[in-house]
Amino acid sequence: MGMSAKELVSFKEFEDLLIKATNTANEGITISSMDQPDRPLVFVNDGFERLTGYSKKDVIGKNCRFLQGKDTDEAPVEAIRQAIKNGERTTVELLNYKKDGTPFWNRLSITPLKDKNGVTTHYVGVQSDITELRETQKNLKAANKDLALFQDRINFELEEARRVQNFILxxxxxxxxxxxxxxxxxxxxxxxxxxxxxxxxxxxxxxxxxxxxxxxxxxxxxxxxxxxxxxxxxxxxxxxxxxxxxxxxxxxxxxxxxxxxxxxxxxxxxxxxxxxxxxxxxxxxxxxxxxxxxxxxxxxxxxxxxxxxxxxxxxxxxxxxxxxxxxxxxxxxxxxxxxxxxxxxxxxxxxxxxxxxxxxxxxxxxxxxxxxxxxxxxxxxxxxxxxxxxxxxxxxx
Ligand SMILES: Cc1cc2nc3c(=O)[nH]c(=O)nc-3n(C[C@H](O)[C@H](O)[C@H](O)COP(=O)(O)O)c2cc1C
CATH class of the missing domain: 3.60.40.10 (PPM-type phosphatase domain)
Incomplete structure (x- = not known):
């Protein structure tokens, strides 16, 4: 018989421990209820507050779409909608806005929590700020393009040099x-x-x-x-x-x-x-x-x-x-x-x-x-x- 967490600590202690652990995460961790109107957030961790600048008070009871704004693409939002409709998990990258209006790239994973009848009661969301990563990727892409151009030029010059070298034969x-x-x-x-x-x-x-x-x-x-x-x-x-x-x-x-x-x-x-x-x-x-x-x-x-x-x-x-x-x-x-x-x-x-x-x-x-x-x-x-x-x-x- 393996020991369950309940045997080591009381349920209350266990719950506190779990919340503490959740709050140490850098990522935002969120839970929305699927059986309340407009699927409101019922839990957000400290990471979410740090990430978005919103406090728990600001957001509990609201649908998480308030993070979206004028430059948010429709495609990832639609992907979330579809996943929720089908009770599936998904991961998207989308532009969100902090409380002070600063845009940031959010890599969002959502995973359904189901009851014993297979009905989705909640969704867990994990939010990561990937703004820097996106920036680096963009720079890398540009650098790669420059490198490819440079390589083409060198190859061309080498071809020319070879043509000239043939003159000495x-x-x-x-x-x-x-x-x-x-x-x-x-x-x-x-x-x-x-x-x-x-x-x-x-x-x-x-x-x-x-x-x-x-x-x-x-x-x-x-x-x-x-x-x-x-x-x-x-x-x-x-x-x-x-x-x-x-x-x-x-x-x-x-x-x-x-x-x-x-x-x-x-x-x-x-x-x-x-x-x-x-x-x-x-x-x-x-x-x-x-x-x-x-x-x-x-x-x-x-x-x-x-x-x-x-x-x-x-x-x-x-x-x-x-x-x-x-x-x-x-x-x-x-x-x-x-x-x-x-x-x-x-x-x-x-x-x-x-x-x-x-x-x-x-x-x-x-x-x-x-x-x-x-x-x-x-x-x-x-x-x-x-x-x-x-x-x-x-x-x-
Ligand atoms: C658990 C959970 C967390 C979510 N977190 C975010 C988020 O951080 N940013 C965001 O733009 N949308 C987030 N969403 C998506 C929106 O809440 C909403 O589902 C989406 O905008 C599509 O639905 P709508 O057409 O009702 O807006 C989250 C959804 C769930 C279920």
């Missing part, structure tokens, strides 16, 4: 009977930090660059511009790749934001003697695919990255190799090697090289397409996590 890659180029360029954001370039330094001599600027977004995009211009300037002065990278580093070093840098692989191919000179500056090694011997030769020159160190402290080196007809050169940024499979195992360089050997007979364009699918298949994803850029060429004659 070559509009067409050289193609002669001696050499054919191909590229894949897929920035992760609207704008990214990867870019490449192919310039004809003199007839049959090509400067071939792939570069990766730290970071993404606007800053990376601006750095790609700076790098591209500094590089182009230098590349037209000399065919030494070490000198070009060194001059680019000199130009950029004191203008780069702290912590930013660029990795690049720069090669000069001379189709007259088929020589390839190259400088690998902090960048993944390039690959020479030689179908005649079914081999892949890594192209390295172990030079430091660009833009982070002053010219006195760094030494850029170049290497040289002679190419043969059928050879293919593959340059890329790190996205292709930074793929993980579903077991969280990163693609190994050995697997990548085996894949390149197997596919070394493919024409350069198909080869790049296959490398991309190879990376995506490995990761099981639809796109790469980073900017994805590849540049390649094959020696036709």
């Amino acid at each position: 070559p509009s067409a890659l050289p193609e002669t009977e001696k050499i054919r180029f191909s590229s894949v360029f897929e920035p992760m954001d609207q704008i990214g930090g990867d870019f490449y370039d192919v310039i004809e330094i003199e007839k049959g001599v090509y400067g071939i660059l792939i570069a990766d600027v730290t970071g993404h977004g606007i800053q990376a995009a601006l750095l790609t511009f700076m790098t591209s211009f500094a590089f182009k300037n230098a590349a037209l002065q000399t065919s030494s790749t070490a000198k070009v990278v060194s001059a680019t580093n000199e130009k950029l070093y004191d203008k780069m934001p702290r912590g930013s840098f660029i990795t690049m692989f720069y090669a000069v191919y001379n189709s007259n003697d088929k020589s390839l000179t190259y400088t690998q500056a902090g960048h993944p090694e390039g690959y020479l695919l030689r179908p005649s011997s079914k081999s892949v030769i890594p192209l390295t020159s172990e030079s430091p990255l660009v833009g982070a160190f002053s010219g006195d402290s760094v030494n850029y080196r170049e290497s040289k190799i002679r190419l043969e007809v059928g050879d293919k050169i593959i340059l890329y940024t790190d996205a292709i090697l930074e793929v993980w499979n579903s077991d969280h195992v990163m693609l190994s360089k050995d697997d990548f090289i085996s894949f390149l050997i197997e596919n070394s007979n493919q024409p350069i364009h198909d080869l790049l397409g296959r490398i991309k699918s190879f990376g995506l298949n490995y990761s099981g994803q639809k796109s790469f996590k980073d900017d994805f850029t590849m540049l390649g060429f094959e020696i036709l004659e």
